[in-house]
Amino acid sequence: MVKRNENLARLPAGYLFPEINRRRRSLLLRNPHAKIVSLGVGDTSRPLTPHVVEAMRKAVLGLGTPEGYSGYGEEAGMLDLRKRIAQRLYRGTVDAEEVFLSDGAKCDCGRWQILFGPRTRIAVQDPAYPVYVDGSVIAGDGGAFEGGRFADIVYMQCKPENGFFPTLDELPPVDLIYFCSPNNPTGAAATREQLEELVAFARARGAIILFDSAYSDFIRDDSLPRSIFEIEDARRSAIEIGSFSKTAGFTGVRLGWSVVPKELAFDDGRPVIDDWKRITTTIFNGASNIAQYGGIAALDDEGVEETRGTVAYYMENARIIKDALDALGIENYGGSNAPYLWARFPGRKSWDVFEEILERAHVVVTPGAGFGPAGEEFIRFSAFGPREDVLEAVERLRRTVALVRLP
């Protein structure tokens, strides 16, 4: 008989969002008429924009003709799209050949975890997007699970008290540092000085930063870096993962990318980019060509203009949620340069607060503990819902505010 992979056996419970969906379905079973409104999962709600739709429509029709048909493309993606990402989003700080298209940031995380392999010493912001830890555990990097933490993973606490930036000097030796800014879930956007400190630390310790910039388009303060490659020396210390999901609304269409600088190397001098090419050509086959045509359109002048409108819509949602939390006297962070609000409920278990908000207000949020031990006491509010849901959820929170036992 075949033995179960012991790395999978270490994972304690279901992935966060399926668990939230389970509890939501449970409420609906007990209360079939409940009108649940979600400020939970970071799922987009704005339709694809007209210019992008038109490009994908043309792509589909083209694939139906002998002249327009194409089969397998380069695993790394269409050169035109790679060029646009390099020029438009990275303003020439990276080359087109360093950009690799993917079917999304989450999937690319998984491939990076395979690339680095077992016993990689990883550090994550705490709280963090669950895929960093869960995927690393599956890849064999977790060690024992004790008291809500994996013994071999370094949790870098990011709380209001330290400006959501870890005290790097206290870290034990690490290989790979996951860093997400603007941050999911806290909504904190790192300053230039913070990212300079991070890169200098990685250089000094010989670590690699896996920088998740999926929310960079939500930065409104132009003094804040939108990419790790705006920081000097980052090309020798960092990989960046980006996504079309949140800005172009491609959560279902599936398109993202990784940037791998040519200078980035392992201790034996071998370029990381070579192993990345090997991984992506061996167990990946490129992003959907239709999605790539959409991505190309999303990055021309018209597409960028449309995307700005989508981002502005979500950021107005964030403002509405922030104003409501402020008015209710609930301590909160984020929402200014990120589509997430991070609200504190002192002394409360976050899953308890989640349950209360779900049961009493029929509003789905995300419990902070789902993002790591330092997420306890916190709730994440997502600004990705339709405006009417945001307004309705905010109104219901106002009405049921007693439940959250304000300090």
Added chain:
Amino acid sequence: MVKRNENLARLPAGYLFPEINRRRRSLLLRNPHAKIVSLGVGDTSRPLTPHVVEAMRKAVLGLGTPEGYSGYGEEAGMLDLRKRIAQRLYRGTVDAEEVFLSDGAKCDCGRWQILFGPRTRIAVQDPAYPVYVDGSVIAGDGGAFEGGRFADIVYMQCKPENGFFPTLDELPPVDLIYFCSPNNPTGAAATREQLEELVAFARARGAIILFDSAYSDFIRDDSLPRSIFEIEDARRSAIEIGSFSKTAGFTGVRLGWSVVPKELAFDDGRPVIDDWKRITTTIFNGASNIAQYGGIAALDDEGVEETRGTVAYYMENARIIKDALDALGIENYGGSNAPYLWARFPGRKSWDVFEEILERAHVVVTPGAGFGPAGEEFIRFSAFGPREDVLEAVERLRRTVALVRLP
């Protein structure tokens, strides 16, 4: 400094098809006017069919409206598509909840390799699709690379002499048996008796079969099984990977699936399907929704009828290639229930034959050695090209036949 993943370091050379492309580019550098024709990579050339195009066009337009927009879907895919696959392709032998959509068979192979994890004892047909071995080596299953083989991988020789079916009784203990039928590259389609023997062997030894049915639509002989689940008891011993790539022309659109029967379990009784759900929800985010709408259309009456036409086209290509090889007196196999021909050049190194055909006829084929040690002496011809390329390639082979030093 970060150490390189030793599993990646074990892989000897580039993935087969990038290597072929490198040699092709090298010819073009030396001979810029060469008109290269390819019977090489199994890349489709027929346009998407009208009914599928129309479904995807509608899907794209729908995603551009508030009512039609959707973001993240279930990682396992749309229920309607899962149902159609279960009913239409598996005729009820599997349930919709056992079907998991993916962005393609190659990518799903990678996820299965992560699921089973390091030190899984794998067996592959030799020759075989390179992803089985390469991906397993990356996952930590390879052991040392010696004399063109990985020490910890069992190579099940499949040659004309054994009817392309391994002598199972001689195998050492294994956990996971990769089996592809109709086979890539040999074109051999296993008989019912052979698959019954395979399933009985897996049951007796407690192994799991990973059955690759990507080419099942090319079976013309109705006595041959199109799925491992046509075999009794397979539900306790097998996983199946399928694909829309070759029949619906989705090589670039990206859509495939895995079937995981609920009864399939590890030695501790834990269902494999549970770990599969954990993997696919953690490091995968579902196939592109546009591709899934296309898949739904490809599986209704109109879509199936169109697909038949595409398959018939490629099978006519296969017949043309087979006739030419026969006329040239070249020993060959496959092509009757598979889109591949497997031609023998006794005593020759397959990369040498590849080079000669490329340099003299400007025809790209695939060297058998790229599929494993038992592929030496063989060349794979793919029937997926446009008709005019197939005719041109066949004509050039006729003209330059001296080069292959017929026996």
